[in-house]
Amino acid sequence: MITFTSFPVAPDPYLARNDDAADYLPDSDYMDVDLEEESDAGSSKLTCPGESITSSHAFMRGHGTYVENEEVISSVAGLIERVNKLVTVRALRTRYNPEVGDLVVGRITEVQPRRWKVDANSRQDAVLMLSSVNLPGGVQRRKLESDELQMRNFFEEGDLLVAEVQAFFADGAMSLHTRSLKYGKLRNGQLVTVPPILVRRLKSHFYTLPCGVDLILGLNGYIWVSKHVKENEQEGEEGFDAEAVYSNKNDEIDEATRTAISRVTNIIRVLATHSIPLTDTLLLEAYEWAIEADVDLKDLLQEDIGDALIAAVTNR
Known part of the structure; x- marks a missing residue:
């Protein structure tokens, strides 16, 4: 049994x-x-x-x-x-891992037939298709051969742009688009590179600081600090000005705005050196501390002053 x-x-x-x-x-x-x-x-x-x-x-x-x-x-x-x-x-030190819907700042590296190659700090270059950008005459119009011949009038090698991750190709490369009027070519500012891990995914990555500086926090670790530009009141296709959007000429920037841009970029470098995640609130507090302490632009990058800034911001 x-x-x-x-x-x-x-x-x-x-x-x-x-x-x-x-x-x-x-x-x-x-x-x-x-x-x-x-x-x-x-x-x-x-x-x-x-x-x-x-x-x-x-x-x-x-x-x-x-x-x-x-x-x-x-x-x-x-x-x-x-x-x-x-x-x-x-x-802390790694390449950017993209997701659909991410906001990225990139640089045009190559102009190819009906597409641009973009350096987005990822494992391989991203792709911006000609059909994924705003062209003169309306967003929805069909792209013609004449548009392909004039691609360098829109973006050329070395241009900076802000775009959104739309999809991925079979090889894993990002497909970008700039169909919104918030996206497109970047001017009147300075690029700062930080580790991508320090930029969190937030509801909005466009900020305007009270000092008259605009911030674009790219999730790929590229941050654009520029002169404040008023939002375009005309959001429709009729208000699209190709010359203004794709112009390569910077506007006149007064000395106070230049100083504010340089101060914000130095603060970002100090925070990145200490591996502190970046937010608009933290940057504003650091900027106010630099103004109250009357710290010179170049002195912000000194180790002792940088440590004092980090201590003041983290203790608040």
Whole structure:
């Protein structure tokens, strides 16, 4: 006669659904770093290679981590992120990983038949099709051979532009578009490059600071700081001025605006050096501190003054 004997099974904390589950999840198994505090400047989320993040009993390891002695440990220097029970670390120094709908700032690198190649700080150049830009005569009109012959009148090598990620090709390259009047060629400003991880995905990436400076925070780590331009009141196709949109000439910029642009760009460089995520509120606080302290433009890049700026902003 065959008999069956049942053996006790160790309870699984992930599958436990009763009140006894708390007995298998001690306080030490929860995250050592508070990931819910979004108001912090980001210093509490920074981690170094080899640093213990949490226990492997309560959380699952993701990219940028490994498990050793039942602990989830960071394998790269970056920011800790959590999605439910999955813990990942985004490396500070990495290429931009695009998603559909992202706002990016790029530079034209090549003009090809019916398309432009764009450097967007990604693993490969992005593509801007001729059919994905605003052309004179209306957005919806058909693109003709004459438009293809005049492509360098719209964008040429070296031009900067702001665009939106529309889709991806089979090889993974980004497909951009500039159909909105908010997008297009950039003028009257200065480009600043920061690690893409420091630019968060927000509702809007267009900001106007009280000092008369416009900011475009590209998710690919390219930030455009320029003279404030009033929004076009005519949003329809009839109000589209091709000469103004695709002009290569900068407007006259007064000395006060030039100083404000340079001060904002230096502040961005200081914040990026200390790996602090960028927001419009943080930049405004740093700008006000620089004005109150009467710090010269060049002095902002000095190490001691930069440390004082970071201390003043993070303590507010």
